[in-house]
Amino acid sequence: MPEILVVGSVAYDDVQTPFDRRRDVLGGAASYFALAASRYAPVHVVAVVGEDFRDTDIARLRGEGIDVAGIERRAGRSFRWHGRYDYDMSAAETLHTDLGVFAEWHPIVPDDKREVPYVFLANIDPDIQLDLLDQVRAPKLVVMDSMNYWLEYKRDAVAKVMSRADVVCVNEGEARQFAQTFSIIRAAREILALGPTALVVKRGEHGAMLFLRDGGVFWSPAYPLEKVQDPTGAGDSFAGGFVGHLASVGRTDAAELRRAVVHGTVSASFAVETFSVDGVAAATPGAVDERYRLLRSLVDIGAGAAEDTAPGVE
Numbered sequence: 001m002p003e004i005l006v007v008g009s010v011a012y013d014d015v016q017t018p019f020d021r022r023r024d025v026l027g028g029a030a031s032y033f034a035l036a037a038s039r040y041a042p043v044h045v046v047a048v049v050g051e052d053f054r055d056t057d058i059a060r061l062r063g064e065g066i067d068v069a070g071i072e073r074r075a076g077r078s079f080r081w082h083g084r085y086d087y088d089m090s091a092a093e094t095l096h097t098d099l100g101v102f103a104e105w106h107p108i109v110p111d112d113k114r115e116v117p118y119v120f121l122a123n124i125d126p127d128i129q130l131d132l133l134d135q136v137r138a139p140k141l142v143v144m145d146s147m148n149y150w151l152e153y154k155r156d157a158v159a160k161v162m163s164r165a166d167v168v169c170v171n172e173g174e175a176r177q178f179a180q181t182f183s184i185i186r187a188a189r190e191i192l193a194l195g196p197t198a199l200v201v202k203r204g205e206h207g208a209m210l211f212l213r214d215g216g217v218f219w220s221p222a223y224p225l226e227k228v229q230d231p232t233g234a235g236d237s238f239a240g241g242f243v244g245h246l247a248s249v250g251r252t253d254a255a256e257l258r259r260a261v262v263h264g265t266v267s268a269s270f271a272v273e274t275f276s277v278d279g280v281a282a283a284t285p286g287a288v289d290e291r292y293r294l295l296r297s298l299v300d301i302g303a304g305a306a307e308d309t310a311p312g313v314e
């Protein structure tokens with residue numbers, strides 16, 4: 001089974017919604033990603049945590065079968081993020097970001113992990129993402145994510161990461177911010193012009209769009225949920241299902257990329273049902289499969305000439 005390497009934040013979050021709040025809970029882009037992707041394929045995490053990081057949280061990741069040997073512990077504080085959502089629970093407002101030990105850190109990919117074929121550059125300083133890319137050998141697929149914070153402070157470095165990735169995965173606000181345009185279509189064209197073969201634009205409760213450099217477009221709705229407690233980590237969990245699926249089938253053609261978008265959407269649905277990583281950690285293979293099937297049936301319009309003709313159109 002092809003394996004996955006991820007670099008990104010492993011963090012403690014303080015998250016507020018209009019309905020509830022959780023302080024000091026396990027979060028971070030790499031944590032959500034690894035938990036979601038580990039449902040599909042073996043995952044190796046490269047990250048750094050501070051002295052304050054709880055052993056129980058490392059043990060929790062390890063207990064899920066995730067390889068944590070690449071998580072360094074250093075003197076100082078762990079990455080901390082404090083965010084807030086409004087009633088529509090769409091974009092997070094960052095109230096505070098403390099990079100902690102990530103500020104002065106350079107990733108080191110263990111020697112025996114340099115040839116891992118699937119690489120995910122989760123949300124973190126783009127210079128760290130580039131540093132990791134320099135250490136891996138001929139990966140089969142590089143997927144990257146970023147965030148408004150890095151687009152604001154390190155736009156050029158983010159563009160460099162995009163140009164070295166096969167798939168760029170950002171949310172719609174970030175795509176607009178990066179390309180300085182309201183039009184998602186124009187933003188997609190500009191990002192694809194940097195070099196990646198595919199762009200995924202995550203649109204929260206409106207699902208996700210896939211744009212291919214050869215002109216192909218695909219759109220998956222989000223999984224319809226009655227209970228949404230905390231959208232934090234939806235994007236990272238999406239990436240976990242997306243990359244996880246591609247690694248599990250060992251192919252990255254257009255048909256598998258479409259299926260990967262649906263798997264990503266399913267993974268994200270588990271993340272938002274609870275605070276912290278509890279939802280993704282609780283997702284069983286059976287539950288993932290059930291949601292995948294339901295989502296597929298939701299968008300199945302059937303086949304045949306009769307159905308394909310709109311009423312009144314000759």
Ligand code: AMP
Binds near residue numbers: 028
């Ligand atoms: P998402 O909701 O999928 O965009 O990701 C949220 C996660 O990203 C949270 O668990 C945070 O700990 C983490 N995070 C927030 N801001 C940053 C940042 N500037 N760089 C890296 N990770 C971040």
